[in-house]
Amino acid sequence: MDGDGDPALKIPAPSAPAPSPWPPCHTLYRAPEWAPTFSQGPAIPWTPGPNPENVGQPEEASLEEQQEEAGAGEERPEEAEAEAAAYLDELPEPLLLRVLAELPAAELVQACRLVCLRWKELVDGAPLWLLKCQQEGLVPEGGAEDERDHWQQFYFLSKRRRNLLRNPCGEEDLEGWCDVEHGGDGWRVEELPGDCGVEFIHDESVKKFFASSFEWCRKAQVIDLQAEGYWEELLDTTQPAIVVKDWYSGRSDAGCLYELTVKLLSEHEDVLAEFNSGQVAVPPDSDDAGWIEISHTFTDYGPGVRFVRFEHGGQDSVYWKGWFGARVTNSSVWVEP
Template identity: 70%
Template sequence: PAPGMESLPEAVLIRILASIPAVDLVLVCRLVCCQWKNLVDGAALWILKCQQEGFTRAESDAENWQNFYFLSKKRKNLIKNPCGEEDLEHWGEVENGGDGWKIEELPGDFGKEFPSEEVHKYFVTSYEWCRKAQVIDLKAEGYWEELMDTTQPKIMVRDWYAGRSDAGCLYELCVKLLSENEDVLAEYKSETVTIPQDNDANWTEISHTFSNYGPGVRFVRFEHGGQDTLFWKGWYGVRVTNSSVTVGP
């Protein structure tokens, strides 16, 4: 360490180290000397960094504060283009039944406003089954293999759906956790949700949390879709928006 650093009280040294970016702490500072390695591997430094950034948890102690910090720092929606702002960009395996997928502005005909003002558009299905999927590469998003295998952080999935008040429709959600070879390690499949004609057109949230799913998860495959039940030409099927997948501490 720099001259005099080794004589600093540990609490002062922790405050200094806490001002350094986390990646540098792990990749550089750990290697400086035995004392710094112990501090970077210990809880106190990461508890302070969590406090500084406003990352809190209900329990008084995390199993691993370093992992908790990194997971909190990385936390974001891993679904790209969840609300149709970029048309169908980033969505794959698109199945365009009937007249296919369409993007419309909220609230839409015979529709309701979305609960969040940040959401302006939605995807809408047609008179035969429409489906679309997105595969999330966890490693590419910064969730390294050891973290996924050892910590097995919760994977939270959310989606929102609604019908038109003048048309009945169907909705389905299927999410799979996949290995490197794309073997299915865990799966959540909703029932087929049936929305009757003359419904209230309110937006409904559906959610699922994966936990204790075992080692080996490298990808998350998110798929949803639906159609109308009247077989009317056009776009009278289920509406979906604000889909999200987050990896949480």
């Protein structure tokens, strides 16, 4: 049956939808002209608001404020030192001297003298340094027979007292020696007693010696006194004694010659004082074939001494090849208190 048949069987045509009051989803929204506009500014950090439980409670202090409050109750180091110094200053002088004598000497001179006038007078005075000398065994306990005027200088000189020459017995070959002259076959280090020699009975620690040859062999050392711890004022004012010693020997089968020269030099190496032994002849087969000590003490040498030059040498007197010349060992330079 075609569509023109029974009208009850006809399907009605769909009606058009009613228009929607809203624009379709794909249509861009355009704000009305009256709407306010917003520009993107800097981000504002979020901060929490007050805890409702803490409302009405006192505000908690920050970490910095807590540290300041904790430090306010503590005593500062400067205040503690000042309080300790004030306490020590109230001590009787004998007791304060005992306390100061326990401190290192460098702190006494460099720091304690600056505390107050009383401490300066104590550090500069003789009783404190006499007490330190007694405590450290530099003088007999309980007495000072010689009544020294400068116990401070005596203390420092005693603490520095040592042989200022390096390698005096040849344990390190010729290390430490300068201006070395190798006449003939030159210097040689030998073990004691050596051929046709004798033992060194004056010091058991000495095991070796320097042997010279058939022409003059010489060697020297220059000692910088300031580098060794002796300051200008001490050298110029106190002028401590400078003691020089040397030991020499010959062989029993050959004669020899020996010579020692020591000079005290200024900063510019001008000679301010000098000692020279001259050439000392040691004949063979004599009592002088043993070890002989030679020494000299410099005193009252005047201001300006800064260096000590020590030089010695020797040779044989028979001109034999080898090492038949003078032997030397245990050389020393001391600054005495």
